[in-house]
Amino acid sequence: MTRGPGVTAMFATCVPGLGPLVRRQLDELPGVSTTGAGFDGRADIVLFEAERDQRGATLELRTAEDVFVEVSRALRSDGDSPRPIAGRIWQPQRVQRALSIWAEEVRPLTASMTFRVIARVLTEKAFLRTDLRQQLDQAVRADRPRWRFADPARLEVWVSEYAAGRFVAGLRLSDAEMRQHGGRDTERRGALRPTVAAAMVQLAGPAGGTLLDPCCGAGTILAEARAAGWAAHGSDIDPGAVEIARRNVPGAQLRAGDARRLALPDGAAGACVSNLPFGRQYEVQGHSDGWLSAVLGEMARVTRPGGFVVLLAPAIARNAAPDSLRLRQRIPIRLLGTRTTIWAYHRG
Numbered sequence: 001m002t003r004g005p006g007v008t009a010m011f012a013t014c015v016p017g018l019g020p021l022v023r024r025q026l027d028e029l030p031g032v033s034t035t036g037a038g039f040d041g042r043a044d045i046v047l048f049e050a051e052r053d054q055r056g057a058t059l060e061l062r063t064a065e066d067v068f069v070e071v072s073r074a075l076r077s078d079g080d081s082p083r084p085i086a087g088r089i090w091q092p093q094r095v096q097r098a099l100s101i102w103a104e105e106v107r108p109l110t111a112s113m114t115f116r117v118i119a120r121v122l123t124e125k126a127f128l129r130t131d132l133r134q135q136l137d138q139a140v141r142a143d144r145p146r147w148r149f150a151d152p153a154r155l156e157v158w159v160s161e162y163a164a165g166r167f168v169a170g171l172r173l174s175d176a177e178m179r180q181h182g183g184r185d186t187e188r189r190g191a192l193r194p195t196v197a198a199a200m201v202q203l204a205g206p207a208g209g210t211l212l213d214p215c216c217g218a219g220t221i222l223a224e225a226r227a228a229g230w231a232a233h234g235s236d237i238d239p240g241a242v243e244i245a246r247r248n249v250p251g252a253q254l255r256a257g258d259a260r261r262l263a264l265p266d267g268a269a270g271a272c273v274s275n276l277p278f279g280r281q282y283e284v285q286g287h288s289d290g291w292l293s294a295v296l297g298e299m300a301r302v303t304r305p306g307g308f309v310v311l312l313a314p315a316i317a318r319n320a321a322p323d324s325l326r327l328r329q330r331i332p333i334r335l336l337g338t339r340t341t342i343w344a345y346h347r348g
């Protein structure tokens with residue numbers, strides 16, 4: 001691969017299904033262009049190049065889980081066994097280059113670093129994922145005898161089979177802060193992954209006025225709404241959830257209430273964004289089809305024409321939404337191995 005001076009090869013991981021959205025956001029950053037994408041069995045992977053002074057901006061992306069500086073790539077077709085793959089990945093000159101970028105973005109290098117290797121493969125037909133991890137671990141130790149294994153480690157070396165037969169390896173630049181977005185002061189079961197909440201808020205369009213989450217739970221969507229510049233309003237049928245959201249999102253307006261009867265005038269919200277109470281953790285009162293029609297009807301009523309209603313739910317029947325809501329995007333995602341979908345409706 002040839003690239004201009006000052007341009008860094010990098011990659012980002014995100015929740016499965018969010019790859020295209022992360023790709024679009026990266027391409028919108030000046031000095032950043034995406035070069036490919038894939039899926040490694042656990043996460044979507046987006047490959048990109050960034051100019052030196054734009055690397056930091058990619059670490060600010062709220063929809064990505066992690067960002068890496070690329071070390072190298074390898075193909076199964078050049079020899080499909082773990083040792084040669086590890087050898088092609090851990091090329092000392094390339095590693096040195098990636099390490100100097102890690103040092104610029106994360107912290108200065110010390111002679112005795114702690115490290116660990118994470119390996120993901122799409123198939124274990126030719127060899128096991130753990131075999132690749134061990135071989136890469138040995139290649140690292142041979143090159144850097146003073147480094148020690150630790151978990152957690154200062155430096156994480158990742159290798160992912162991001163498309164059948166294609167590996168990309170990198171050093172992790174991000175830390176847990178990237179995907180936790182500051183964390184929640186108070187946890188509550190069923191709370192949403194912040195990167196998914198950020199994607200949903202992103203799909204509601206540019207901030208304009210009030211964003212309402214009428215099933216707000218711990219307030220994850222409201223926190224993202226505030227970060228994006230919205231005035232955040234939340235409600236939940238459970239007063240305990242409202243208390244937790246109040247602690248987690250001090251700037252939001254919150255009240256207890258039923259999403260089937262919203263206490264807002266027509267057109268008062270610029271957008272409604274919500275993780276609906278379906279799935280393993282929550283059940284709705286009454287029949288779920290009737291519940292959904294009532295809630296969608298209320299969301300359509302309080303959202304101003306031109307605004308968006310963005311929902312997370314495994315299924316929404318076409319006739320559950322009123323005529324004023326037009327389905328614009330349907331994004332299947334996987335959360336903790338479970339399939340669900342982000343539905344983005346335009347309020348006509």
Ligand SMILES: C[S@@+](CC[C@H](N)C(=O)[O-])C[C@H]1O[C@@H](n2cnc3c(N)ncnc32)[C@H](O)[C@@H]1O
Pocket residue numbers: 188190191192193214215216217218219220221235236237238241257258259260275276277278282283284285
């Ligand atoms: C999946 S959780 C939301 C989780 C939230 N996004 C978070 O990150 O914590 C769904 C929420 O809907 C609430 N809920 C259930 N029925 C409701 C109703 N009729 N009106 C309002 N909220 C309701 C539940 O109390 C629960 O907090």
